[in-house]
Amino acid sequence: MSEDEANAAAAPAEGKNWRRKGKHDKPKPWDEDPNIDRWKIDKFDPAWNEGGMLEVSSFSTLFPQYREKYLQEAWPVVKGALKEYGISCELNLVEGSMTVSTTRKTRDPFAIIKARELIKLLSRSVPAPQAIKILDDEMNCDIIKIGGLVRNKERFVKRRERLLGPNLSTLKAIEILTGCYILVQGNTVAAMGNYRGRGLKQTKEKKPYTPFPPPQQPSKIDLELENGEYFMSDKKKSAKKWQEKLDKQSGRAEENKRKREAAFVPPKENTAGPSKSDKNASDNSEIADIAKSLKRKAKEFRKNEAQESVIAESYIASNDELRQKKKKKSTKSK
Missing domain, CATH: 3.30.1370.10 (K Homology domain, type 1)
Known part of the structure; x- marks a missing residue:
């Protein structure tokens, strides 16, 4: 093989775009379209699968003995619900099992999976009317x-x-x-x-891309070299740590003392005089007191006038009235 042929064979290999994972994982324009409902499940149309199923698929599950009587009573309801989807079901009381299988009338391929979940729920004591709801998409x-x-x-x-x-x-x-x-x-x-409504995972915020790695954090030895502790003896290091500890304790003690003494500090007195609101309140109270005193004096004045206008003659009976009363008494005695 000549050199020209080797170069010609290597040329397409160098220019070939090798496959890379996530190459096409790019944001699409319809990803953030609010008009698209991604949770919506389109209802199956039998016209999508007019030919039916090529093979018969069947699933079976066992059920406990205490469920035998209930399943025997509710089986016609279950059979009628599965018949709408073209699924046949069988209840075997001898083996204690339930079996579902596809037929020629089955059009929805996922109906057999729903039927399998139905018999599982029935075996776990779920009531038949509630279990039949699983057939809904x-x-x-x-x-x-x-x-x-x-x-x-x-x-x-x-x-x-x-x-x-x-x-x-x-x-x-x-x-x-x-x-x-x-x-x-x-x-x-x-x-x-x-x-x-299922709990969604917390999406991680995408940070801006930086091609440079973060700077390396200084080690303990680097920090000691900066402070000068690296060249100190063990005795000086321990003395320095002890002094730092004492400084922290003294700072905490002063802060605690300040907090304790703050409870005994008297509040500031208001030396600026009463405020406008206090003045208005006092003026209103004085006006109310004056009004009450005026009302009381008016009542007393009316009482005095009534007493002065009293005539004594109106309370003393005249001679004519006395004679009339005597005549009435004499007539009654007769």
């Missing part, structure tokens, strides 16, 4: 295992009761706070709700 669920969080069984039971609260009050408060349906059963907790 906006609804999601999670089964949290809490059995292995505490080693001691008695302590685990007490903490689980504390989570429920008296008359399930604590559990209801958690449901209102999170906006989710929560059911505690055995060693698991079933939660149903929407991802919207």
